[in-house]
Amino acid sequence: MSATPDRLVDFDEVLTRYEPVMGLETHVELGTASKMFCGCSTTFGAEPNTQTCPTCLGLPGSLPVANAAAIESTIRIGLALGCRIATWARFSRKNYFYPDIPKGFQTTQYDEPLCTAGHLDVEVDGETYRVEIERVHLEEDTGKNLHVGGSTGRIHGADHSLIDYNRAGIPLVEIVTRPIPGAGAKAPEVAKAYVTELREILVALGVSEVRMEQGNLRCDVNTSLAPIGSLEWGTRTETKNVNSLRSVERAVRFEMRRQAALLDEGQRIFQETRHFHEDTGTTSPGRSKEEATDYRYFPEPDLVPVAPDEEWVAALLAALPELPAARRSRLSDEWGIAPTEMAWLVNAGAVELVSDTVAAGASPADARKWWLGDLARRANDTGTELGELAVTPKQVAELIGLISAGTINDQLARQTLDGVLAGEGDPAAVVEARGLAVMGESDELVSAVDAAIEGNPDVAEKVRGGKVQAIGALVGAVMKTTRGKADAATVKRMLEERLVS
């Protein structure tokens, strides 16, 4: 166990003495209708232990049958990552005792995985980093332990524990990178960018909902430090269950700072599993790998080997959707924007939203303006993701259409958006119901303009005298009486007709 409490070295200082190497193991719960080895449903959030059967409960005599859809999804992930697809793969048993694995072993893949030797390029601050993928394999998820009593929800201090096997047997794909050296100060961001890009790919493939908050995507982050110039890498720690994109970055950053402090003191790093704490952004030691279980892997005799047909794999490759990187590059061209602007869209999670908005008829510039502008602000204010706002790209396109048609102006559009977000219906309906349409040159507007001139004789006189810029005050007055419903350009023209010509 390492020393506590953790002393930390300033991040920039770490990099003056040490070179980080990272590795990531990412677990993705596939979105198949049924579990990996039985027919049970995979729906999230069901009553505990209602989605179980003899097989996923590990009852005596039960046997597994591999889910063909899960194998297909795994191969598609492998193909999207440029992996070699095995012509012969097997499942293996990983033997260890824990109540959340009902059979006393986890069915996984060991030395004969489905996919090997791929890569994923990620971009950080305009620079491309190649992350080598060691393997992509298929396994089953464990059940969930609920520790009752005690304050922490952890097993220590708990009265008793309950187990929910609904999750047991859900297909889980594990994507393992090779060690990633050379990222230096960018290491935490490269780690985050890798998981972000991986997530985008999984979304594009449609193989998982990849909702990190539901545990669909979970990361184990390996981090080590070696003195700059050292020929050997340092001893790594494995930080388990880092379950948000932001936390991936924080976990690497924290481990770099913590390990640097230990190395500075001449201590050694123990190869160990560490837990990540979302609240504090820190890690703490778990069980030590040095006394880890011997998992006694051997080929699962209850399952036959998987031998993906080469033609089938070729067909899967041909049918892959456009992958996010290619898509971004194409959209940048189509929208006429620079890579940096595309990077903002990516960071804001707005690429698909903008694309869908454009598809619904808006111009790329308008779509970007609204999603990155007003809508991003609203999402930020309420602490939600952009995609979770209660407005659809189609509605945003409709809103933009109303502006272009002159039905509303930007200010009215914001009020319209308030209505849409409040669930009052589509933009046109909100404009109608709230009476937000811009006034034409109606009697009401004529009298408002005349009233503004009469009510502000000094200003009117200045305008007549040639101080045209003073007209803004009169426009403001009209806008005020019409509660913003007038079109400012129209008002200005009407005032000019009366005062200037």
Add this chain to the structure above:
Amino acid sequence: MSDLTSTDAAELGRLLSAGEVTAVEVTRAYLDRIAAEDDALGAYLHVDGESALRTAEQVDAARAGGTATGPLAGIPLALKDVVVTEGVPTTSGSKILEGWRPPYDATLAARLKNAGTVLLGKTNMDEFAMGSSTENSAYRVTRNPWDHDRIPGGSSGGSSAAVAGGLAPWAIGTDTGGSIRQPAAVTGLVGHKPTYGSVSRYGLIAFSSSLDQAGPMTRTVLDAALLHEAVAGHDPLDSTSIASPVPVLAEAARRGAEGDLAGLRVGVVTELGGDGHTDGYDEGVLARFTETVALLESLGAEVRQVSCPAFDLALPAYYLIAPSEASSNLARFDGVRYGLRVGDDGARDLDEVMALTREQGFGPEVKRRIILGTYALSSGYYDAYYGQAQKVRTLINRDFTSAWDDVDVLVSPTSPTVAWEVGARVDDPIAMYAADLCTLPASLAGVPAISVPCGLSEGLPVGFQIMAPALADDRCYKVAAALEAAQDAARGSRFLDQLAARPAGSVA
């Protein structure tokens, strides 16, 4: 009408279909004998007479009402307690599963239920099918009906004792390294281990997944074929189940009984009791074997010697592979979800409760094999033990494959000895393991093998083993039926009639 409890199953089926007896009458006859004799024999772990009679009544009612019933409807049956049966206690002979009532049926149990058979009960066995004498049962000792001082074989010893002793017309056993064939041999039954993958393993409590197969234990070859057909066939719930049509076996048995084996090429395996390989074999067993080979020749078969050198390595390979798989298969018995839980007193932690449960729930032979298997799979030892054993398995497969170039079937004694006395080998696991010497090669290669009675030695039954290529189970039945018919004709009675003629439990 002859005694219903000594009638073979095919004949019972005929009598039931013809309306000459009712299922209730047949079932009651067996239940009466179980009640009278099983205290002494110890064949059953669980008998539910009421449920059996209820099923029998339903079959009778269906038949009386003209509802179509299959040929097996109303025939009673015993299942080895390794077969999971919905709502019926299933222990696999272990204390760790005492009181467990499964929520589902094994595929073969469901098929037999749907066929209208009447489940008499669950038969005793070596704990988790680990043993050759049924003495490793956590519950009771089972006696050999031919001599109550002797073992009924194992691990399907409850099934062999029940069928030979007239407490069931037929039974299902399971065979991992010989657990159908050896008990059948030492009790004078026909026992067949099907081609691996031809009978679903779904719902058989796993001992060694790559070896386990269920099969029939019966009084005649035809009965074995009929019962095998009833349980065979592809099962989508078992990934290792072969997707091929159910083999035509009863017809093969009937053809074989006509006695013409002209053109059949028979290989006698040198390594299984042949020259230079007779250590540990009873003289009487070898004599019966030689006579039976001669009988095959007299029926038209061409006999030759075949050497399968890798068979000498079958025993050590088996005792690495089977325990390795078992160590993993038995990991689920941890006291968390079902069965025994020991020491959960709020003071002990999870690991202690699991360890105590397994310490008290498993018997010594099960622990021995878990330890063996855990060791063989351990990092650093895997290649030397499990890996090497798998290579031996490949060599054994090759010996079979090259033998099939020259012969249609291979034959050997089923077991080197007749039934030994209860207790004689309990302290000598190696001697116990040697009982499987002849049955292990077919298990490791996954090929079918049948044991058919071939006479008596010291007044006790001797078995003759016939092995065939994968999916050629029909050859086993054909040859076995020819032998059975020829022997019955020479004797003027069925093999088991010799037992029925003697007072129960007599020493020969």
